[in-house]
Amino acid sequence: MDGLVGNHSTWDGIVEHSELVVAFGGLPRRNTQVQAGGPARHEATEAISRAGKRGVRFITVSPVRDDGPDRVASEWLSLRPNSDVAVMLGLAHVLITEGLHDSGFVERYCVGFDTVRAYVLGENDGVPKTARWAASLSGLDANRIIALAREMAAKRTMIAVNWAIQRADHGEQPYWMAVTLAALLGQIGLPGGGFGFGYSSTNGMGRAELGFRWPAFPQGKNPVTSFIPVARLTDLLLDPGGHLEFNGEVLTYPDIRLVYWAGGNPFHHHQDLNRLVEAWQRPQTIIVNEPYWTATARHADIVLPVTTPLERNDLAFSNRENVVIAMKQLIAPMGEARDDFAIFAGLAARLGIEEAFTGGRDATEWIRNMYAEARSAAAAHEIALPEFTEFWQRGHAEAKRRTTSHILLGSFREDPVRHALATPSGRIELFSKRIASFGYDDCPGHAIWHEPAEWLGSPLTVRYPLHLLSPQPAEKLHSQYDQGSVSRAGKVADRAPLRLHPSDAAIRGIRNGDVVKVFNDRGACLAGAVLTDAVSQGVVQLPTGAWYDPADPKIAGSLEKHGNPNVLTLDHGSSRLAQAPICNTTLVEVVAFEGPVPAVTAFTPPAIVPASSHLPKIER
Numbered sequence: 158m159d160g161l162v163g164n165h166s167t168w169d170g171i172v173e174h175s176e177l178v179v180a181f182g183g184l185p186r187r188n189t190q191v192q193a194g195g196p197a198r199h200e201a202t203e204a205i206s207r208a209g210k211r212g213v214r215f216i217t218v219s220p221v222r223d224d225g226p227d228r229v230a231s232e233w234l235s236l237r238p239n240s241d242v243a244v245m246l247g248l249a250h251v252l253i254t255e256g257l258h259d260s261g262f263v264e265r266y267c268v269g270f271d272t273v274r275a276y277v278l279g280e281n282d283g284v285p286k287t288a289r290w291a292a293s294l295s296g297l298d299a300n301r302i303i304a305l306a307r308e309m310a311a312k313r314t315m316i317a318v319n320w321a322i323q324r325a326d327h328g329e330q331p332y333w334m335a336v337t338l339a340a341l342l343g344q345i346g347l348p349g350g351g352f353g354f355g356y357s358s359t360n361g362m363g364r365a366e367l368g369f370r371w372p373a374f375p376q377g378k379n380p381v382t383s384f385i386p387v388a389r390l391t392d393l394l395l396d397p398g399g400h401l402e403f404n405g406e407v408l409t410y411p412d413i414r415l416v417y418w419a420g421g422n423p424f425h426h427h428q429d430l431n432r433l434v435e436a437w438q439r440p441q442t443i444i445v446n447e448p449y450w451t452a453t454a455r456h457a458d459i460v461l462p463v464t465t466p467l468e469r470n471d472l473a474f475s476n477r478e479n480v481v482i483a484m485k486q487l488i489a490p491m492g493e494a495r496d497d498f499a500i501f502a503g504l505a506a507r508l509g510i511e512e513a514f515t516g517g518r519d520a521t522e523w524i525r526n527m528y529a530e531a532r533s534a535a536a537a538h539e540i541a542l543p544e545f546t547e548f549w550q551r552g553h554a555e556a557k558r559r560t561t562s563h564i565l566l567g568s569f570r571e572d573p574v575r576h577a578l579a580t581p582s583g584r585i586e587l588f589s590k591r592i593a594s595f596g597y598d599d600c601p602g603h604a605i606w607h608e609p610a611e612w613l614g615s616p617l618t619v620r621y622p623l624h625l626l627s628p629q630p631a632e633k634l635h636s637q638y639d640q641g642s643v644s645r646a647g648k649v650a651d652r653a654p655l656r657l658h659p660s661d662a663a664i665r666g667i668r669n670g671d672v673v674k675v676f677n678d679r680g681a682c683l684a685g686a687v688l689t690d691a692v693s694q695g696v697v698q699l700p701t702g703a704w705y706d707p708a709d710p711k712i713a714g715s716l717e718k719h720g721n722p723n724v725l726t727l728d729h730g731s732s733r734l735a736q737a738p739i740c741n742t743t744l745v746e747v748v749a750f751e752g753p754v755p756a757v758t759a760f761t762p763p764a765i766v767p768a769s770s771h772l773p774k775i776e777r
């Protein structure tokens with residue numbers, strides 16, 4: 158997705174030209190505090206404020222009110238989780254039946270409008286996707302949907318969709334439907350119009366590309382060609398030799414005997430952790446490189462301690478930012494910690510391939526070399542960066558952008574032949590012959606509404622009446638620094654905060670600050686209750702990031718004490734097309750926790766046995 162991401166329309170178009178921004182999943186400031194590699198300047202927040210000052214109208218379509226931007230006014234349209242496609246289809250129905258759609262645009266720039274039109278009008282399935290139909294699924298008011306469609310057609314409208322909406326059953330559909338809707342409005346390629354994905358999912362989305370890439374380590378070529386979508390990890394370990402349909406192919410799960418994990422916390426990120434606990438028993442050996450005693454480290458046979466950024470020299474940069482930072486070592490590595498490079502160089506040496514791995518350079522030389530590469534890549538685009546020594550001394554360097562403004566598909570709009578898209582037809586595919594040819598009923602050839610496996614419309618609500626959303630945590634990045642004071646200050650009764658509506662709390666006898674048990678058939682965890690009408694009735698929100706802390710680590714399914722939502726989430730692929738994770742498709746029940754509350758032990762470090770007492774000393 159990187160190409161598409163990098164080519165997003167820049168904020169200036171929204172600030173200067175949009176009249177209306179309809180944000181599915183909102184534009185929460187929380188997530189813009191983060192950028193892979195680090196944000197240098199908080200441009201997303203600044204841009205939204207400037208747009209608000211100019212009078213751009215924001216509409217937040219989300220089950221959660223404060224998903225809206227926090228510094229400008231926005232109207233909140235609360236919908237049932239995972240029903241966004243239904244709302245978009247309802248909007249499309251209004252546009253088509255009232256003749257408000259741009260038929261010239263779909264004819265010139267798109268393929269497949271007739272198929273979409275037939276689907277929207279219900280010509281083949283007998284179900285017209287009217288505003289009333291959309292209202293019955295989403296809980297929105299039908300008249301509000303009709304009025305919104307008319308307003309979107311009358312104004313310069315940006316359709317923004319965050320990334321969380323894809324982490325749901327059939328999560329491909331909202332994106333395809335958002336593009337379809339934007340095509341009907343005919344504003345794709347115009348400043349301030351069209352669509353954009355993830356404008357507030359990280360800081361960098363709405364900024365211009367640098368034109369060159371900051372350098373990374375050469376990746377080499379992996380002689381092993383088999384791969385799996387990472388969200389299918391548990392299935393891979395449980396089902397060697399099994400098959401998986403993916404993007405028109407059939408993949409076979411290899412028989413994995415050894416897992417080596419560096420730079421990730423599957424006991425944070427993976428869905429249905431109780432299944433993972435079982436699957437994790439299958440490989441013979443698990444090796445983990447980690448600076449911290451996380452749940453993943455606890456579940457490893459061998460843990461190689463890694464330096465933190467304070468214990469090594471490094472470069473920090475992000476391909477969406479124009480600043481590179483000199484990350485200088487402040488203290489000597491603690492204990493036996495080494496950086497990943499040194500660990501892998503050491504392993505390479507034991508395998509007799511040290512020179513091939515290191516390229517004959519040590520870490521410092523790599524840093525100098527990578528900086529020099531960036532400097533010449535920048536120079537090729539007439540962007541000046543200082544010499545390494547000057548950069549390192551000053552602590553940072555800034556690459557002046559040559560372009561600051563970009564319109565997604567702007568050149569395609571100007572000349573759809575010369576700037577044909579990379580799709581098979583060269584146009585925007587409202588209908589894709591290729592995807593249709595896969596024959597997937599869970600992802601046919603155009604955007605459709607599909608009931609999610611679990612949602613507020615399912616029969617399962619009799620037992621589990623609350624839809625659980627697990628967004629990114631405000632106080633940290635994923636599970637990182639959960640042990641630190643900033644993250645701990647955000648806990649309630651030592652646990653992750655579970656936000657629920659006061660009326661849902663009242664019928665369950667839950668008060669603010671109570672320890673609650675959140676559960677379904679897959680697992681149970683404790684959390685600290687936060688009562689707020691910012692979440693809709695029937696919806697609860699438990700952020701990710703609490704270090705997985707089972708009451709009895711030997712038993713899969715034992716009570717998780719700390720509030721890790723992934724003991725509750727469903728571990729299925731979004732569809733056969735993408736096989737992506739679907740954590741936001743989860744029903745639960747919540748009760749006040751009775752009995753003595755168990756202490757959180759996730760942060761208790763292990764007893765350290767001096768290496769010399771039981772192992773031969775490792776050469777540094």
Ligand SMILES: Nc1nc2c(c(=O)[nH]1)N[C@H]1C(S)=C(S)[C@@H](COP(=O)(O)OP(=O)(O)OC[C@H]3O[C@@H](n4cnc5c(=O)[nH]c(N)nc54)[C@H](O)[C@@H]3O)O[C@H]1N2
Binds near residue numbers: 219322628630633634
């Ligand atoms: N502070 C902080 N910022 C982060 C991160 C972090 O860990 N901490 N992680 C970073 C990373 S790696 C990523 S990928 C991005 C993720 O960015 P996103 O995926 O955009 O963010 P989330 O916080 O998962 O979800 C945002 C909101 O989507 C809403 N939502 C969930 N399901 C639905 C739905 O079905 N319909 C609608 N309309 N709304 C829904 C939820 O209420 C939630 O608050 O964030 C990045 N930014």
Ligand SMILES: Nc1nc2c(c(=O)[nH]1)N[C@H]1C(S)=C(S)[C@@H](COP(=O)(O)OP(=O)(O)OC[C@H]3O[C@@H](n4cnc5c(=O)[nH]c(N)nc54)[C@H](O)[C@@H]3O)O[C@H]1N2
Binds near residue numbers: 420448451628740
């Ligand atoms: N329920 C639910 N689950 C989700 C999501 C959700 O919205 N809901 N979001 C998903 C998303 S978008 C993402 S991106 C994932 C994130 O999931 P992960 O990327 O697995 O989460 P992190 O906590 O960032 O894990 C990074 C780990 O790397 C370690 N680390 C830090 N520096 C170094 C280093 O220099 N070397 C090594 N070897 N290790 C280091 C950290 O201590 C930490 O344990 O979670 C996913 N899971």
Ligand SMILES: [Mo]
């Ligand atoms: Mo992510």
